[in-house]
Amino acid sequence: MAWYLGRVGQYGLVLLVAMTFNFALPRAMPGSPLRYLAGEDVGLLTPAQVADLRASYGLDRPLASQYVAYLGDAVRGAWGFSYQLGKPVAAAIRERLPWTLLLVGSSLLVATALGIVGGAIAAWRRGGRFDTAALSGAILVDALPTFWLGMLFVAAFAVSWRLLPVFGAYTPWGDRSGWPFALDVARHLVLPATTLTLASLSGTFLVMRYAMLDVLGQDYVRTARAKGLPERRVVLGHAVRNALLPVSTVVFLNLGFLVGGATVVETVFAYPGVGTLLYQAVLARDYPVLQGAFFMLTVSVLLANVLADAVYPLLDPRVRRGG
């Protein structure tokens, strides 16, 4: 219980820091915060209009009361108005979020599965051909810029092979319902998800391999072998099961990285998620959208962590007992 309270406290702190960061940035920059909240065009307004606008954003009130009001707005999802898109920031993000969840979720799933299996095999056959190849592969892939990997896929598939779509999340003029649509979405997902999976594979793989090596050297594994258990049961029943514990924490630590990777991958493939929204906001200097997208991504990472905390005791009975 104390463990849960500590975790929840930490997440609350991260949330508060993210909100404070968003509150402080426009106000800490030189010049009027209006430039960041309402757009660069405020320079063209008359003084009376500027005063009106300041009042409507609450900028005429003391900083402390602005802060309290800001926190309330942030929690309620009132994240300001996008002057570029002409709609509330929260609405713009809500349209995009499902695509990012689909992309990040499928990549996380595949990368975790491949990382666990690969790490287990590599550790079991330590120093073997697969281990050597996978280790060098992991180091190599870690050095590649994620967006460049995506660009190579675009080049290969859009320009040369034309097997898979490289643009968007669905065919814009196609049917939007039923199995054909699902298939269309899946085809559009393949390349971005493959890019993101490749980019995030090495983390899980390396931790699984290391944890497996650790477990394989333990006394109970030696005992299991000594009492004549078949190798398959030693590896699957004893080693893999216990090695999964440290991996489960890393999987969710990986999520912050995945969300960042999704930003550049979506940009490369013009995938209509929060990452592309972030990119368009950068180009248009649409500050409210930038801040809203950052906040939404932070909240997503925290929610995933909460989920991990709920799953972890199922894997590790020691936590369940409160030990």
Next chain:
Amino acid sequence: MGTPLTVPLAGADRAGPGARQRPWLAALFRTRAAAFGTVVLAVVLATALFGRALAPYDPREVVARPYQPPSTQHWLGTNDIGQDIFSELLWGTRASLTVGLVAALAAVVVGTAVGVVAGLAGGWIDAVLMRATDVVLTLPFLPLAIVLAAFLGPSLGNTALVLALVIWARPARVVRSHALGIAGHAYVEAAHALGGGFGHVLRRHVVPAVLPLALSQFILAVSSAILAEASLAFLGLGDPIQKSWGSVLFYAQSRGAFLSGAWPWWVVPPGLLIALTVLGFALVGRSLEAVLLPRLRGR
């Protein structure tokens, strides 16, 4: 995992300055991978220093027709407005490398200071510093950097600042766990018991023991800073005046390198340069870590 990171470095420490330098150099060529990394880094460093003098053209000038394929005059062809891509990359080497080195240095100095103070002081100071570190580690790295960079405005200095602000937390965590191990050692307790103050223990025992770790953390931080700089530049947050590898890729993406078929010489080379450089730093960093801190290997 069950193994606490209590790594006694007293041995390496007492052997004197001469002995401390040799594993250093040996690490650069210890394995074939490390030697490869060292050679790559030497070439990249030389390019950063002399690339501008060697560049056949000024990459800011329009010197040929746009979208030219590679030729003897333009080894990597020309971009959408007719600038020489090979010269762009030679110039960009300095920008990309400088941002990476400066950001990593700032991040590791801050991270090491935080880690050492937290590990030695313990108590509420440790608790506060580690809460702060965890907050930074939990926030999504790239989106945080994007928002900061957008507000501060695009310039190489701001990019380095932004990256330092988001990178310092990892070295802080690693250094703290190491400092904790040192603080628990008998010889440090003896120094305390003999009347050595906080400053004395810090200078004589902790800083020398932490420096090798800080060095390997620095080299690993350079590789993540170079990657992150490329990502920021690719998202349009690069310095509009200075060319970097990432900004060349930004223009390639936004100005139709794919539609024009120019991608083999416009998209592939800058990415390869980034990958090789990052790989070089990672290989050398790992080798250093393995030599200087054998027990931390495979972390």
